[in-house]
Amino acid sequence: MEKYEAYQPPKRKGFYLDPRTKILFMAFVTTLMFFVYENLAMDAVVAIIPLTLLLINRQVRTALIYGGLFALALVAKLTQGMYVLPDILNMISVLLIAMVIRLFPIFMLGYYIIESTKTDEFVAAMEKWHIPEAFIIPISVVFRFIPTLGEESAAITDAMRMRGIQFGTKKFWQAPTAILEYRIIPLMMSVVKIGDELSAAALTRGLGGLKHRTTIANIGFTFYDAIIAILSAALLIWALL
Amino acid sequence: MGAFVGRCVFLIEFQNVTFTYQSTERESGVYNLNFTIPDGQVVLLCGESGCGKTTLTRLINGLAPEYYDGQLSGEVLINGKNTAKTPLYELSKIVGSVFQNPRSQFFTVDTTGEIAFGCENIGLPKEEIYKRIGQVSGELKIHKLLDRSLFALSGGEKQKIACASVSAMEPEIIVLDEPSSNLDVATIADLREVVAKWKAMGKTIIVAEHRLYYLMGVADRVVYLKEGRIAKDVSAVDFGNLSEAQLQKMGLRSLHPTFTSEIPVTPMNDETISLTDFRFSYGRNETINIPQLSIPRGAIVGVLGDNGAGKTTFAKCLCGLEKSATGVLQIGGDNLNAKQRIHKCYMVMQDVNHQLFTESVEDEILLSLPGEDEGADKQQAEKILSNLKLLQFRNLHPMSLSGGQKQRVAIGSAIASDKEVLVFDEPTSGLDYHHMIEVATNLIALSKMGKTLFIITHDPELIAQCCNYFMFIEHGKIKWSGGWTADNRQRLHNFFSTI
Numbered sequence: 001m002e003k004y005e006a007y008q009p010p011k012r013k014g015f016y017l018d019p020r021t022k023i024l025f026m027a028f029v030t031t032l033m034f035f036v037y038e039n040l041a042m043d044a045v046v047a048i049i050p051l052t053l054l055l056i057n058r059q060v061r062t063a064l065i066y067g068g069l070f071a072l073a074l075v076a077k078l079t080q081g082m083y084v085l086p087d088i089l090n091m092i093s094v095l096l097i098a099m100v101i102r103l104f105p106i107f108m109l110g111y112y113i114i115e116s117t118k119t120d121e122f123v124a125a126m127e128k129w130h131i132p133e134a135f136i137i138p139i140s141v142v143f144r145f146i147p148t149l150g151e152e153s154a155a156i157t158d159a160m161r162m163r164g165i166q167f168g169t170k171k172f173w174q175a176p177t178a179i180l181e182y183r184i185i186p187l188m189m190s191v192v193k194i195g196d197e198l199s200a201a202a203l204t205r206g207l208g209g210l211k212h213r214t215t216i217a218n219i220g221f222t223f224y225d226a227i228i229a230i231l232s233a234a235l236l237i238w239a240l241l
Numbered sequence: 242m243g244a245f246v247g248r249c250v251f252l253i254e255f256q257n258v259t260f261t262y263q264s265t266e267r268e269s270g271v272y273n274l275n276f277t278i279p280d281g282q283v284v285l286l287c288g289e290s291g292c293g294k295t296t297l298t299r300l301i302n303g304l305a306p307e308y309y310d311g312q313l314s315g316e317v318l319i320n321g322k323n324t325a326k327t328p329l330y331e332l333s334k335i336v337g338s339v340f341q342n343p344r345s346q347f348f349t350v351d352t353t354g355e356i357a358f359g360c361e362n363i364g365l366p367k368e369e370i371y372k373r374i375g376q377v378s379g380e381l382k383i384h385k386l387l388d389r390s391l392f393a394l395s396g397g398e399k400q401k402i403a404c405a406s407v408s409a410m411e412p413e414i415i416v417l418d419e420p421s422s423n424l425d426v427a428t429i430a431d432l433r434e435v436v437a438k439w440k441a442m443g444k445t446i447i448v449a450e451h452r453l454y455y456l457m458g459v460a461d462r463v464v465y466l467k468e469g470r471i472a473k474d475v476s477a478v479d480f481g482n483l484s485e486a487q488l489q490k491m492g493l494r495s496l497h498p499t500f501t502s503e504i505p506v507t508p509m510n511d512e513t514i515s516l517t518d519f520r521f522s523y524g525r526n527e528t529i530n531i532p533q534l535s536i537p538r539g540a541i542v543g544v545l546g547d548n549g550a551g552k553t554t555f556a557k558c559l560c561g562l563e564k565s566a567t568g569v570l571q572i573g574g575d576n577l578n579a580k581q582r583i584h585k586c587y588m589v590m591q592d593v594n595h596q597l598f599t600e601s602v603e604d605e606i607l608l609s610l611p612g613e614d615e616g617a618d619k620q621q622a623e624k625i626l627s628n629l630k631l632l633q634f635r636n637l638h639p640m641s642l643s644g645g646q647k648q649r650v651a652i653g654s655a656i657a658s659d660k661e662v663l664v665f666d667e668p669t670s671g672l673d674y675h676h677m678i679e680v681a682t683n684l685i686a687l688s689k690m691g692k693t694l695f696i697i698t699h700d701p702e703l704i705a706q707c708c709n710y711f712m713f714i715e716h717g718k719i720k721w722s723g724g725w726t727a728d729n730r731q732r733l734h735n736f737f738s739t740i
Contacts, residue, residue, distance in 0.1 A: 004375050004378070006371045007353070007374035007375040118350065119354060120357070143350070151392070155592065158590075159595045162596070164609075186596070190592070194345040197340065200309075201338070201340055201347075202348050202358075204333055204336070205358060206359055213364060215361055216374075
C-alpha cells in the first residue's frame with residue numbers, strides 16, 4: 001500500500017480570535033449594554049467593534065448595512081430635539097433607535113461569532129472549559145444547522161413563489177395565517193429528516209462512545225486575544241468612571 | 242481498539258435474521274436471511290424500492306435495531322460478535338457507512354474537520370489523525386478539497402469527503418447505501434474508483450444500489466432481494482449475463498444503458514418556443530449565457546451536463562426564480578421576462594418535500610386553482626387527481642405518501658396552476674426500473690397535454706424512455722442541442738460512457 005505524507009494544517013494568517021475570547025467578549029458586551037445607558041460615545045465605540053470584526057471576516061455586506069443603520073440611528077438620536085413627531089411615530093422611532101444603537105451590536109457580534117467559528121474549534125474550546133459533552137454536542141449541531149436552515153428555507157421560498165403563495169396576493173388575503181404554516185411545515189419536515197439522517201451518520205462514526213473525544217482543532221490565545229482583553233478592560237474602566 | 246485488533250478474517254454472518262420496523266416508517270423489513278459474506282468480498286445488494294436492501298445495510302452497521310427500533314430475531318455476526326449486542330461506537334471501528342444524501346451526513350462545516358470527525362470520536366491522538374487525513378486524501382485524491390467549507394462543495398465532492406471520512410477510521414467493512422443517488426456521471430466514475438481502491442485494500446464492501454452499471458467489474462457477488470427475502474444470490478459474472486428483459490422483469494436498472502436501440506420518438510409540434518439572450522451571473526463561477534435557443538413546443542428536453550455546468554441555474558432562470566436574470570422566453574406569441582415567467586413555468590424539485598404545503602392531497606391541488614368558483618375547482622381537482630392516479634389518496638396528508646406519489650402531487654399542482662413549461666430536477670434519482678418507467682409515462686402524458694418539459698437528469702434510461710430533444714450545457718453555455726439525430730445519439734453515448 002502506498003504511503004502518503006501526513007496532513008499539515010494551513011498556517012493561520014492574520015486576525016484570529018480564540019473561541020473562548022469571542023464568547024467571553026460577547027458576554028461582556030451584553031452586560032455592558034445592559035448596565036450602561038445614555039452614553040452615546042461608548043455606544044459608538046461598542047458599535048465600531050463588531051463592525052470592524054465583520055469587515056475583517058469579509059462580511060462586507062452585513063457590515064455596510066449595519067454601519068448605515070447605525071449612522072442613521074445616531075443622526076436621528078442627535079437630532080431628536082430639533083423636531084416634533086406625532087406621538088405614535090415618536091414612540092416607534094425611539095424604540096427603533098434604541099434597538100439599533102443598543103441591541104444591534106450584540107446581534108452583530110453574535111453573527112460574527114457564528115460565521116467565523118468552526119464547529120471543531122468551538123467544541124475544542126468548550127472542552128478546554130470542561131463543559132460536559134451532553135451540552136456541547138447539541139450546540140455544535142445548532143452551528144451545523146444554521147447554514148442548512150438557510151439552504152432549505154431558500155428552496156422553500158422558491159417553491160412558494162412558483163406556486164404564487166406570496167404576501168399580498170388574492171390567495172394570501174383569503175387566509176393570511178396560512179402563509180406562515182406553508183413556510184414552517186416544509187421547513188420542519190426537512191429539518192427533522194436531515195436531523196434524523198445526521199444522527200444516524202454520526203452514530204456510525206462513533207459519536208457518543210468516549211468520555212473524552214480528541215480534537216484536531218488548534219486553538220489558543222494570541223496577540224489578538226490580548227487586544228480584545230485590553231479593549232474590554234478599557235471599556236470597563238470607562239463605564240465605571 | 243478492544244476486541245477487534247489485528248487483521249483477522251472479518252466474516253459477516255446472517256443466521257435466520259428477521260427484522261421488522263416498529264415505527265410506521267416507509268421502510269420494509271427483511272425475513273429469514275441466511276448467508277455469509279467472506280472477508281474482502283464486494284457485494285452488490287439490489288432489488289426494487291422497498292425490497293429491504295437499506296434495512297440489510299442497517300443490520301450490518303448496527304443502526305438497526307439500536308437506532309431504528311424494531312423486532313429482531315436471529316443473529317447478525319461480525320467476526321462471531323453479535324452486532325445487536327455490540328454498542329454502535331464499538332461497531333463504528335469495524336464498519337464504516339456511506340449514505341445516500343451527501344447533505345445530511347456531515348457533522349461539521351469544513352472538509353478537514355469532517356474527515357477527522359470519526360477519528361476524534363474514537364479518541365485518536367492529533368498526530369495520528371493528521372497522518373490518516375494525509376493518507377486518505379492521497380488515496381482518494383482529495384488534496385484539493387481539504388480545508389474548505391462543505392457548503393461550497395458539489396454533491397459529488399461531498400460524497401468523496403464522506404468516503405474519506407469513513408476511510409480515515411480504517412474500518413474493515415464498509416457499507417454504502419445508494420451512494421450514487423445524487424451524483425452525476427463524472428462523479429459516479431470517481432465513486433467507482435473509490436470502491437475499487439477499497440477492494441484493492443482488502444476491505445469487505447456491501448453496496449445497496451439502484452444504479453448497477455458502474456459497479457460491474459468491481460462487484461464480486463450480487464444479492465437480489467424481493468419483498469425482504471433473498472431471491473437471487475449469484476456471482477457478478479453470472480449476473481452480468483442476465484438479459485435486459487430479465488433485469489426489467491426483476492425491476493432492475495440496465496447494466497449497459499445504450500442509445501442505439503429503437504427509441505420511440507414522441508411526435509412534436511412545428512411550433513417552437515425560444516429563449517433569447519439568457520444571461521445570469523451568480524457568485525463567481527456559475528454563469529448562464531445563452532444568446533438564442535429554439536425548442537419545439539411540447540418537447541421533452543433532456544438538460545444534460547456535468548454538475549456545476551449550470552443546469553440548475555439555468556432551470557432557476559427559466560422559472561423566473563432569479564430576478565436579476567436577463568432574457569426573454571417566447572412562447573405562443575408571448576414574450577416573457579423573468580418576472581412574468583414565474584407564472585408560466587414551474588419546477589418540480591429534487592426534494593419534492595419543499596413544495597408540498599397543505600394538509601391533504603386535494604387541498605394541494607385546490608391551492609393552485611383560481612379559487613373563484615369552488616364547485617368548478619373541486620371538479621377540476623378531481624379530474625387532475627384521477628389523471629395522475631391520485632384520487633384514492635385525496636384526503637391523505639401529502640407527507641404520508643411515497644416519493645413517487647409526492648412527485649405526482651407536485652405535478653398535479655403545476656397542471657392546476659396552468660403552467661406551460663415544467664422543469665424537473667432529477668426526477669428519477671434513486672428510483673428502480675418500474676418507478677422510472679412510471680415517471681417517464683407521466684412525462685409523456687404531460688407532453689401530450691402540450692406542456693414543454695425540461696428534464697435535468699443523469700439517468701440514461703429515463704432519457705432513452707422519454708426525451709425527444711436535448712440541450713447540453715457546459716460552463717453555462719449551450720454546447721449542442723437538437724433531437725435524436727445520429728450525431729446526437731453518438732454524443733449522448735460518449736457522455737454517458739465515461740465509466
